[in-house]
Amino acid sequence: MVQASGLEKRPRARHLGPERRRPEILDAALALFLERGYDGTSMESIGNAAGVTKPVVYAAFGSKDELFRELLGREEERIVAEIRAAFTTGDLAEPERTLGNGYAAFLRGIAASPEVYRLIFFQEGGGNAAVVRRVQRGRQAQADALASIARAWLAQRPAAERPDDLANASLLIGQSLVAIAEAGARLVLSDPERWPPDQLGARLGRMGAAAASAA
Numbered sequence: 001m002v003q004a005s006g007l008e009k010r011p012r013a014r015h016l017g018p019e020r021r022r023p024e025i026l027d028a029a030l031a032l033f034l035e036r037g038y039d040g041t042s043m044e045s046i047g048n049a050a051g052v053t054k055p056v057v058y059a060a061f062g063s064k065d066e067l068f069r070e071l072l073g074r075e076e077e078r079i080v081a082e083i084r085a086a087f088t089t090g091d092l093a094e095p096e097r098t099l100g101n102g103y104a105a106f107l108r109g110i111a112a113s114p115e116v117y118r119l120i121f122f123q124e125g126g127g128n129a130a131v132v133r134r135v136q137r138g139r140q141a142q143a144d145a146l147a148s149i150a151r152a153w154l155a156q157r158p159a160a161e162r163p164d165d166l167a168n169a170s171l172l173i174g175q176s177l178v179a180i181a182e183a184g185a186r187l188v189l190s191d192p193e194r195w196p197p198d199q200l201g202a203r204l205g206r207m208g209a210a211a212a213s214a215a
């Protein structure tokens with residue numbers, strides 16, 4: 001669990017404009033959201049953790065919801081980049097192995113930082129529709145990343161075996177692969193001893209390859 005108490009003791013930093021403060025405010029907010037949850041974190045506590053005043057936090061972000069959506073967006077972009085890296089380093093001619101290795105790498109990241117992934121993947125926003133939409137956009141970005149990889153796989157098939165609607169088939173595969181990844185993430189987060197990332201990744205790779213071949 002990330003602790004925020006140490007952050008709160010940091011001395012006030014030198015003056016910077018709101019835009020330059022945004023990254024460090026987001027870093028401080030992430031630690032607090034992980035420790036206290038969304039409802040338990042105030043803009044004042046974020047300012048204290050970042051070493052700035054509450055007005056500075058509001059100058060950088062108009063509300064806690066805006067700050068939280070920005071934080072989700074930043075972390076989701078990082079995760080999408082990790083997904084792309086995990087699933088594009090393998091042999092396109094062996095989707096099962098490539099997917100298995102990709103899922104295993106993804107799940108190892110979850111096992112190493114479970115609190116962050118709970119926040120990013122399974123945050124429902126406390127009923128806040130704007131936050132829920134932000135999460136949905138992040139998931140769509142992940143699906144789009146995998147769809148582009150799936151399209152490369154499909155394009156390597158002999159012409160007679162390619163689907164007529166290559167774009168739609170790629171999108172369907174992308175959504176399926178994300179759903180499989182999220183199912184694996186939930187298993188690792190709920191019972192990491194029962195679901196070691198490497199073993200689960202290999203099983204998910206077989207499922208993903210089957211989904212890709214059926215599209």
